Amino acid sequence: MEGEGVWAALRRVDRRIWDALLALLVLGGTVLATQLPPQPADARDWDLLGFVLIVAATVPLAWRRRAPLIVAYVIVVADSALSLLDYGTEVGVGVAIALYTAAAYEERRRLIPVLVPLAVIAGVPVALERGNWVEVLLTVTFFAGIPIALGRNVYNRRLRIARDREVAAREAVAAERSRIARELHDVVAHHMSVMVVQAGAARAVAGRDPEAEAEALRRIEVSGRAGLTEMRRLLDILKSDERDERAPQPGLAQLDELLAVMRATGLPVEAVVEGAPHPLPPGVDLSAYRIVQEALTNTLKHAGEAHARVLLRYEPDAIEIEVADDGRGAPTASADGGQGLIGMRERVQLFGGTLESGPRPGGGFVVRARLPVLEETPA
Secondary structure (H helix, E strand, O other), X not given: OHHHHHHHHHHXXXXXXXXXXXXXXXXXXXXXXXXXXXXXXOOOOOOHHHHXXXXXXXXXXXXXXXXXXXXXXXXXXXXXXXXXXXXXXXOHHHHHHHHHHHHHHOOHHHHHHHHHHHHHHHHHHHHHHHOOHHHHHHHHHHHHHHHHHHHHHXXXXXXXXXXXXXXXXXXXXXXXXXXXXXXXXXXXXHHHHHHHHHHHHHHHHOOOOHHHHHHHHHHHHHHHHHHHHHHHHHHOOOOOOOOOOOOOOOOXXXXXXXXXXXXXXXXXXXXXXXXXXXXXXXXXXXHHHHHHHHHHHHHHHHOOOOOEEEEEEEEOOEEEEEEEEOOOOOHHHOOOOOHHHHHHHHHHHHOOOEEEEEEOOOOOEEEEEEEEOOOOOOO
C-alpha cells in the first residue's frame, strides 16, 4: 500500500517538472562527458560557442511535450553543429529523446515533412566524419529510426485508447440517460396518480364543501405542473428497450440508509447538512441521491483506505452537494474510464446545474454539484 501511495504521488507531479529534470540530467551528463578522457586528438578546444551548442542540444528537452517539432529541430541542428565544428562530442541521447517525443505527440501529416530534413541534418555529420555508409545507416537508425518507430507505436496506442474511451463514454452516456428516463417515468407516473386521486376527491365533495374542493383542485394543479416539468425532461432523455425497474425510487430521505450501507462496506463516512431542509422536486431529489451514491461508490472503489464526508447545503432556490474524501486516487484515472462522473454530469445538465470534480489540495478527491429547484412541490 505504501509503494502504491508513492507511485500515485509521483504520477501527480506535473509532467513539465519531469521534462525539466530530464533536460538537466542530459545536460549534466553531456558536460561531464566533455571533461572525461579520452578525448579525440583532433578535437577542438571547448569555448563559449561549444557550451552554448551543448545547452541548445539538451535544455530544449524541458519543452519537448509542448512544442515537439520545434524542440526536435533545435536539438538536431545543435547536435549536428557540435559534430561539424569538431568539438569531439555529440548529444545523441537528446536527439533520440526529441525525435521520439515528436513521433509520439504529432500527427502524421505534420510529422513526415519534418522528419525527412531532420534525418538528413542528423546524418550529414556522421557521413562526413566516417564515410562508411553502413556505419552511417546504423548510426542514424539507432539514434533516429528506432526512437521514431517507438514514438509512433506510443502515438497509435494512445489513439486507440482515446477511441476506446470515447466509445465507452458514449455508451455510458446512453446507459445513464436510459436509466434517468426510467426513473423520471416513475416520477411522472406518481404525479399522474396523485392527480387522479385528487380529482376523485374533488368530485366527491363538489358542491358540498367548497374549501375541500378548492384544495383538491389546487393539489391537482401543483401535481400537474410538476408532472409536466418532469415530462419535458423525460422527453429530452434517450429511452431504451430495457424493462422498467419497478422498485420505489429513492431520495435524500433515504440518505441515512445509504450511509449505513457504505459504512458496513468499509467506508467511514459522515454527513453534514447546512441550511434549512425543504421539499425538493422528485426529479431533483432522486438525482441528488444518485450523485451522492455514485460519488461514494467511486470513493469506495478508487480511494483505498479513506474517510468520506457528504455535505448537503440547502438554499432557497437550489441544493448543493459535496462529497469529499482523503484517499489516494481519482475516479477519472480508473479502469472504468470515469463513467460514474459521466452519469453525474448527465444528471446535473438535465436540471441546468453545475458539476465540479477533481483532486483536493493535500490529497483526496472531491465532487461538487449544484441542482437548481425550478418548481414548487405539493405541500
